Amino acid sequence: MRTVNPIRQIVDKLRDEDMNPNKSKLSLSIGDPTVFGNLKTDKMVEEAIIKAVQEGKCNGYAPSMGRDDARKAVATRYSLKNHSVKMSDVVICSGASGALDICIQALCNEGDEILLPQPGFSLYTTLAGSKGIEAKYYNLKSNDAWKVDLEHARSLVTSKTRAILVNNPSNPCGSVYDAAHLKDIINFAEEFKLPIIADEIYADMIFDETEKFIHMAELTDTVPILSVGGIAKQFLVPGYRVGWIIIYDKMGYMNQLRDGIQRLTTLILGANTLVQGALPYIFEKVEPSFYKNLNRSLKESSDYTAERISNIKGLSAIRPQGAMYCMIGIDIDMFDDQINDDVEFSSLLLKEESLIVLPGQCFRMKNFFRVVTCPSKNDLVEAYDRLEQFCARHLRK
Numbered sequence: 001m002r003t004v005n006p007i008r009q010i011v012d013k014l015r016d017e018d019m020n021p022n023k024s025k026l027s028l029s030i031g032d033p034t035v036f037g038n039l040k041t042d043k044m045v046e047e048a049i050i051k052a053v054q055e056g057k058c059n060g061y062a063p064s065m066g067r068d069d070a071r072k073a074v075a076t077r078y079s080l081k082n083h084s085v086k087m088s089d090v091v092i093c094s095g096a097s098g099a100l101d102i103c104i105q106a107l108c109n110e111g112d113e114i115l116l117p118q119p120g121f122s123l124y125t126t127l128a129g130s131k132g133i134e135a136k137y138y139n140l141k142s143n144d145a146w147k148v149d150l151e152h153a154r155s156l157v158t159s160k161t162r163a164i165l166v167n168n169p170s171n172p173c174g175s176v177y178d179a180a181h182l183k184d185i186i187n188f189a190e191e192f193k194l195p196i197i198a199d200e201i202y203a204d205m206i207f208d209e210t211e212k213f214i215h216m217a218e219l220t221d222t223v224p225i226l227s228v229g230g231i232a233k234q235f236l237v238p239g240y241r242v243g244w245i246i247i248y249d250k251m252g253y254m255n256q257l258r259d260g261i262q263r264l265t266t267l268i269l270g271a272n273t274l275v276q277g278a279l280p281y282i283f284e285k286v287e288p289s290f291y292k293n294l295n296r297s298l299k300e301s302s303d304y305t306a307e308r309i310s311n312i313k314g315l316s317a318i319r320p321q322g323a324m325y326c327m328i329g330i331d332i333d334m335f336d337d338q339i340n341d342d343v344e345f346s347s348l349l350l351k352e353e354s355l356i357v358l359p360g361q362c363f364r365m366k367n368f369f370r371v372v373t374c375p376s377k378n379d380l381v382e383a384y385d386r387l388e389q390f391c392a393r394h395l396r397k
């Protein structure tokens with residue numbers, strides 16, 4: 001009963017039957033890049049799966065930590081200048097969510113505390129709560145590129161704090177931290193001897209073509225980092241359900257924890273074997289142009305989103321720098337009496353415009369809402385036209 005998904009509680013209030021019957025449904029709410037039909041995975045990913053099926057070697061159970069070839073492929077791809085990753089440092093999981101579950105359980109017992117971002121991906125709350133682990137939420141600064149408020153984080157640390165989770169690039173913010181800020185977070189973790197769970201599922205999905213994505217582990221040899229990743233977003237295949245944990249721990253602080261992680265992987269009989277078998281081929285064959293094109297397309301949609309929002313009275317957004325989301329602030333005082341918070345805003349938007357957005361409260365951020373920037377340009381144009389008309393209609397006179 002303590003397993004609660006906060007999104008469900010809020011989104012269940014936004015029901016399809018409440019939509020405007022005269023307008024087609026337009027959804028900017030689902031963090032699944034495949035549902036809009038315009039973003040397709042690479043041909044080589046499909047080929048890799050077909051090959052794995054036809055070879056017939058991936059029909060059985062794999063070791064609970066993952067197939068050797070998949071673990072080696074992840075180790076090679078994510079070895080960093082300062083960390084040579086070995087197969088034994090990689091754990092293949094059922095998606096990044098499965099990886100997060102294992103990381104949180106491995107580091108925290110019931111009654112322990114974990115630092116989570118606010119706003120943040122709601123699954124963190126669900127996973128911690130389900131195990132009786134207390135979530136302490138550190139603020140991200142909406143007026144400073146969604147950077148971590150380290151002073152606030154500092155005020156939350158107690159003798160029961162076991163880890164800090166950092167999500168970069170961020171869902172729901174679309175923010176990407178630079179090396180200096182990541183280093184500040186690492187220094188904070190070092191000061192309090194906290195290991196970092198780095199949710200890097202959106203790794204490399206950044207828009208500035210002159211920059212390279214920075215893994216947190218690149219910036220430290222001393223703070224142990226569990227980096228969580230997967231193929232869901234970057235390869236546009238969330239349904240394949242393969243993710244991983246990479247243990248970056250030069251100092252060996254996590255030697256005991258490795259045993260705990262290994263034990264936890266035996267709770268289910270492993271991640272999808274077929275996709276694991278396809279992983280080395282996927283990594284080898286997908287050309288850099290695939291990622292480049294995806295990032296360009298997401299950048300275009302994000303820039304378009306930020307530009308349209310900047311012209312809508314009552315709304316504001318920080319231009320996303322990566323991932324596939326944008327958080328939009330609602331200046332509640334500018335709206336009429338029908339709109340008193342983000343949930344009322346979103347439900348009225350659904351009712352009048354058949355447009356679905358996720359209220360910020362799903363991410364513990366009142367008076368914001370999140371849009372997904374994956375839909376086609378045509379859908380985004382239509383969505384923001386409707387949003388603009390809706391806001392104009394409901395501005396306080």
Ligand SMILES: Cc1ncc(COP(=O)(O)O)c(C=O)c1O
Pocket residue numbers: 031094095096097098121167170171199201230231232238241242243
């Ligand atoms: C920040 C973040 N972490 C993890 C996940 C889960 O990824 P997976 O589909 O690989 O379980 C998501 C999915 O939306 C996400 O946004």
